[in-house]
Structure formats: C-alpha cells, structure tokens
Amino acid sequence: MRLARPAVMSGGGQRRAEERVGGMLALPAMLFFGVFWLLPFLSACYLSFTRYDLAGTPEWVGLENYRRMLEDPGFWNSAQVTALYTAASVLPAIVLALAIAVPLARPGRLNGVLRGLIMIPAVMPLVATSVVWRIIYADGGPANTVLGLAGLGPVSWLTDERVAMWALVVMVTWKHLGLFVIILTAGLQGLPRDVYEAASLDGAGPVRAFFSITLPLLRRTLLFVLVIAVVGSMQAFIPAFLLTGGGPAGATEVLPYYMWSTAFSFERMGYASAMAMVLLAGLIVLSLVQFRFLRGGADD
Amino acid sequence: MTRVVLPLVVAIMLLPIGVMVVVASAPAGSGLDGAGGLGGGSGFGLFANIAEMFASGDFPVYFRNSLILSSGIAVLDVIFAGAAGYALARLRFPGSRALFVLVVGTLALSPTVVMVPVYVIVHQLGWIDTFQGMIVPSMMSAFGVFLVRQFALGLPEELLLAARIDGAGEFRIFATIALPLLRPALLTLFLLQFLAQWDNLLWPLLVANDPALWPLPVGISQLQTQIGYDIRLMTTAALVTAVPPIVLMFLLQRYYVAGLTLGGVKK
Numbered sequence: 416m417r418l419a420r421p422a423v424m425s426g427g428g429q430r431r432a433e434e435r436v437g438g439m440l441a442l443p444a445m446l447f448f449g450v451f452w453l454l455p456f457l458s459a460c461y462l463s464f465t466r467y468d469l470a471g472t473p474e475w476v477g478l479e480n481y482r483r484m485l486e487d488p489g490f491w492n493s494a495q496v497t498a499l500y501t502a503a504s505v506l507p508a509i510v511l512a513l514a515i516a517v518p519l520a521r522p523g524r525l526n527g528v529l530r531g532l533i534m535i536p537a538v539m540p541l542v543a544t545s546v547v548w549r550i551i552y553a554d555g556g557p558a559n560t561v562l563g564l565a566g567l568g569p570v571s572w573l574t575d576e577r578v579a580m581w582a583l584v585v586m587v588t589w590k591h592l593g594l595f596v597i598i599l600t601a602g603l604q605g606l607p608r609d610v611y612e613a614a615s616l617d618g619a620g621p622v623r624a625f626f627s628i629t630l631p632l633l634r635r636t637l638l639f640v641l642v643i644a645v646v647g648s649m650q651a652f653i654p655a656f657l658l659t660g661g662g663p664a665g666a667t668e669v670l671p672y673y674m675w676s677t678a679f680s681f682e683r684m685g686y687a688s689a690m691a692m693v694l695l696a697g698l699i700v701l702s703l704v705q706f707r708f709l710r711g712g713a714d715d
Numbered sequence: 716m717t718r719v720v721l722p723l724v725v726a727i728m729l730l731p732i733g734v735m736v737v738v739a740s741a742p743a744g745s746g747l748d749g750a751g752g753l754g755g756g757s758g759f760g761l762f763a764n765i766a767e768m769f770a771s772g773d774f775p776v777y778f779r780n781s782l783i784l785s786s787g788i789a790v791l792d793v794i795f796a797g798a799a800g801y802a803l804a805r806l807r808f809p810g811s812r813a814l815f816v817l818v819v820g821t822l823a824l825s826p827t828v829v830m831v832p833v834y835v836i837v838h839q840l841g842w843i844d845t846f847q848g849m850i851v852p853s854m855m856s857a858f859g860v861f862l863v864r865q866f867a868l869g870l871p872e873e874l875l876l877a878a879r880i881d882g883a884g885e886f887r888i889f890a891t892i893a894l895p896l897l898r899p900a901l902l903t904l905f906l907l908q909f910l911a912q913w914d915n916l917l918w919p920l921l922v923a924n925d926p927a928l929w930p931l932p933v934g935i936s937q938l939q940t941q942i943g944y945d946i947r948l949m950t951t952a953a954l955v956t957a958v959p960p961i962v963l964m965f966l967l968q969r970y971y972v973a974g975l976t977l978g979g980v981k982k
Contacts, residue, residue: 435885437811441803441811452824518721535729539732541914688832
C-alpha cells in the first residue's frame with residue numbers, strides 16, 4: 416500500500432500501476448477467451464479423434480472419424496454444395512456491388528439517401544428475410560408471376576433440386592449486396608482525387624480511368640470484401656436452414672449444416688468435430704490471406 | 716444516366732421489402748393462402764395485424780427476450796471488450812502478449828468450429844434452458860477487443876501523460892479520460908453486436924428448448940415449420956422484427972459504416 420504518491424511516479428511505480436490496472440481490465444477477457452474459445456478449440460481437436468454422444472464419455476478411436484469422412488457421400492455432397500454456394504454467392508455479388516458503388520460513391524444528397532436505403536436488406540434479420548423470400552418463391556408468388564409475364568411456366572423454386580440452390584443464392588446476394596456496396600463506396604471515397612484530375616487532363620475517359628486507376632487503387636478494399644464474403648459464405652447455413660432445410664435431396668446441404676445435423680440431430684459429436692477441423696483448415700488458408708492483408712494496413 | 720439508373724436499382728432492391736409490407740398489411744380473413752397468393756378482402760390491416768400479434772401471448776415474450784439478449788450481450792461486450800482493448804493498446808501488463816495472440820487467433824476461428832465443444836461446456840455447466848447459457852458464451856467478441864484496441868492506439872499520448880503527471884491513477888485515467896474518447900468505437904461495437912445478436916438464431920435454438928426463453932428468430936423460425944401457418948401474421952412478425960435494426964442503422968449510420976470498414980479502407 417502506497418502512503419504518499421510522488422507528483423510523477425518513478426519508473427518502477429508507474430510500471431507496477433500499469434501492471435495492476437492493465438491486468439484487472441484484461442482479466443475478464445483472458446478468462447472468457449480461454450474458457451469459451453481456446454478450451455473449445457482444443458476440445459474440438461481432441462473430440463475429432465473420439466466417439467462421443469454427450470451422454471457417455473469420449474472414446475478414443477484414432478483417425479476413424481477422418482477415415483469415415485472420406486467414404487461418406489453426405490460429406491462429399493456437402494463439401495461440393497459449399498464450394499458451389501460460396502462461388503455463386505460471392506463473385507456475382509461483388510461485381511454487381513462494384514458496378515453500383517462506383518456511381519453511388521459520388522457526393523450528393525440523393526446518393527446519401529440511396530446509400531442508406533441499400534443497406535436495409537443487409538441489416539434485416541435473416542428470419543425476416545426468409546419469411547419474405549418464402550412468399551416470393553411460393554407457387555403463386557411474385558417470382559412465378561414475373562416468369563409468367565415472360566411466358567414461362569411456374570417453377571418450384573425451393574423444392575426443385577436443380578433450382579433450389581440458385582433460389583438461395585439470389586436471396587443471399589440480395590441480402591449482402593448493400594453491405595459490399597457500402598464497404599466499396601467507403602473505399603472509393605478514400606481514393607486520392609488528384610490522380611483522376613491528372614488522368615482526365617491526359618484525356619483518359621471514364622472507362623479507362625476505372626480500369627487503370629480505380630481498380631488498382633481499390634485492390635485492398637476489394638480483397639477485404641472478397642475475404643469477408645468467402646469466409647462468411649463458407650460458414651453460412653442459416654439461409655439454407657430457414658429456406659430449404661438443406662433439401663431437396665441434399666441439394667442445399669452446405670457443410671456447416673451437415674455438421675450441425677451430425678452433432679445435434681444424431682449426437683455424433685466426434686464425427687462433427689472432425690468435420691469442424693476440415694472446415695477450419697479451409698478457413699485458415701483464407702484467414703491467413705486476410706491477416707496478411709490486415710497487417711499490411713498498419714504499415715502503409 | 717446514373718441519376719435514373721441508381722434510384723431504379725435501389726427501388727428494385729427494395730421490392731421484396733414492398734412485398735413484406737403489402738402482405739403484412741393484408742386485412743384479416745383476406746384469403747392469403749399457403750401458396751402465397753394474395754386475394755379477397757380489402758383495406759389496410761397493418762396496424763390491426765400488429766395489434767393482433769402483440770395480443771397473441773407468444774410474440775411479446777419473444778420480443779422481450781430478444782431485447783434482453785441483444786442489449787445484454789452488446790452492453791457486456793462494450794464493457795469487457797472495451798476494457799481489454801484499451802489495456803492491450805495503452806498499458807504494459809503481464810500476459811498482454813498472450814491475450815493479443817488469443818484474440819487474433821479467435822478472430823481467425825469460426826463459431827461454427829467451436830460450436831460442439833461450447834455446447835458441451837454449457838451442457839455440463841447445467842446452463843441449458845437458461846439466459847446465462849445464451850448470454851455468457853457470446854458476451855465478449857474478439858472483433859470488439861480488436862476494434863477498441865485499434866481505436867485506442869490512436870488516442871493522443873499527451874492527454875494520458877498529462878493526467879499521469881497530475882498524479883491520476885491508471886484506473887482513473889481509463890475511466891475519466893480514455894473512456895469518453897473511446898465513445899465512437901464503443902458505440903460502433905454496441906451497434907454491431909446488437910444487430911448481430913438480434914439476428915442470432917443458432918445459439919438460442921440450441922440452448923433454449925423452453926419457448927418462454929425464445930428470442931424472435933427462434934420463435935419465428937419455429938412457427939415457420941408448422942404446417943398451415945398464418946402468412947399474414949407471420950409476415951407482420953417479420954416486419955416488426957426487421958424494424959428495430961433498420962431504425963438503429965439509420966440513426967447510427969456513421970458508426971455502422973466505420974465498424975464495417977475497419978481494416979478495409981486505408982485511412
């Protein structure tokens with residue numbers, strides 16, 4: 416206990432004060448991330464080598480779960496569905512978002528209002544979104560009405576194996592578009608103006624300026640959007656959960672969904688953990704890209 | 716040309732919202748059927764539908780639970796992630812390096828990966844069907860610690876140093892000088908966490924079997940699985956669920972964008 420505090424603390428006193436207060440402020444976080452992230456992560460690694468049904472104790476089975484995965488058609492189907500779902504819900508959305516963001520990034524009151532409105536789908540809860548899109552995709556719903564105007568027959572959007580995945584992709588593209596647009600507009604607004612002025616003095620048209628100035632300068636923001644989109648899509652199964660239930664015939668059963676059913680419908684915690692490890696391996700590759708890129712931001 | 720095209724694009728994007736409002740405004744007994752067809756009946760029933768829904772018993776419970784979970788978790792995250800983020804940025808203390816590695820590692824992990832063991836932990840703690848089972852595993856986010864740390868790194872050193880010279884203790888410096896300056900970051904964190912939790916379906920669905928504990932996403936998704944559910948009321952529920960996040964987003968748009976673009980835009 417300190418009796419008198421000097422006007423400016425000595426180096427040692429200052430260090431002790433920082434250690435005490437810093438430790439106190441950080442202690443809850445250390446406990447939390449230790450108990451709810453580090454421990455579960457280590458357990459998932461361990462459980463992936465066991466057979467465990469919640470009721471009993473985990474039983475060591477070595478590589479059995481990983482071996483089973485190789486022969487499990489359900490796993491391979493869900494891995495394929497995930498890859499397709501990720502590619503289809505990320506790439507068109509980013510191209511579309513860029514096409515909207517470039518004009519929308521310009522100043523002006525109308526653009527400001529539009530930037531707010533375009534975010535509405537993104538902040539809407541997924542349950543609300545799925546209620547609406549179930550109506551849109553219903554047999555007599557707006558999607559089929561529009562098709563009918565074009566003289567095309569009604570489609571069973573959510574129950575036809577060939578269509579369900581694309582119906583899902585359209586919904587999530589609609590939902591995420593505003594998010595991507597807003598991140599891209601923020602990036603575009605941060606670009607140096609003088610480069611464009613110099614380019615237009617040199618006689619470069621808007622198309623030329625887009626490809627030779629905007630795209631290269633926006634690379635970091637684009638990469639950021641790409642990474643959050645890919646990592647997000649690889650883990651997303653609530654859209655499928657709410658809209659199609661993974662069906663029809665597994666056509667929309669993405670890997671996290673298959674993992675969820677394995678764990679919580681069939682109580683095969685060990686096998687589900689092994690799948691989690693495989694999913695994590697995929698995510699780590701992408702996260703490494705993300706962190707290299709985020710760290711790059713501190714340097715320049 | 717873009718003066719016409721952009722508003723048109725946005726209008727098309729908002730069409731599904733229009734569908735939602737139209738269906739939620741259908742008058743009672745207007746013959747909305749399971750196929751989603753609209754017809755019969757006339758008049759504007761939105762307010763009557765909202766009143767009917769809030770009178771139905773279950774919905775107010777879901778709404779209240781959603782408010783408890785979302786604001787509870789957002790406040791806890793602001794307090795604890797805020798404190799840890801500041802400590803990581805401005806104070807030297809034992810274990811700071813380990814905590815930073817833990818936070819960055821957690822950012823790279825996905826909740827999906829640790830879902831099974833976290834469920835086992837909650838199960839063993841006897842927290843199934845409790846609010847703490849839904850709140851505690853989500854009460855801090857690595858994103859939050861990271862966001863506050865990044866922001867705190869930019870605080871002016873002179874202010875903190877001046878307070879130290881005046882003899883203020885480290886905790887007082889944190890509480891009276893740093894916290895007010897950190898407000899934009901903390902507000903951003905509150906908003907993003909509130910929105911995320913308002914939309915959280917998975918974890919409450921796992922932990923809460925008791926309908927009295929269900930938040931809106933669980934309640935609505937469970938209703939949706941029932942055969943022959945009332946589309947009119949369901950859509951009204953969806954609309955009412957969508958309103959709070961949309962209003963928050965418009966009120967705090969600046970903070971929202973700041974949080975989204977953290978790391979994505981060069982300063």
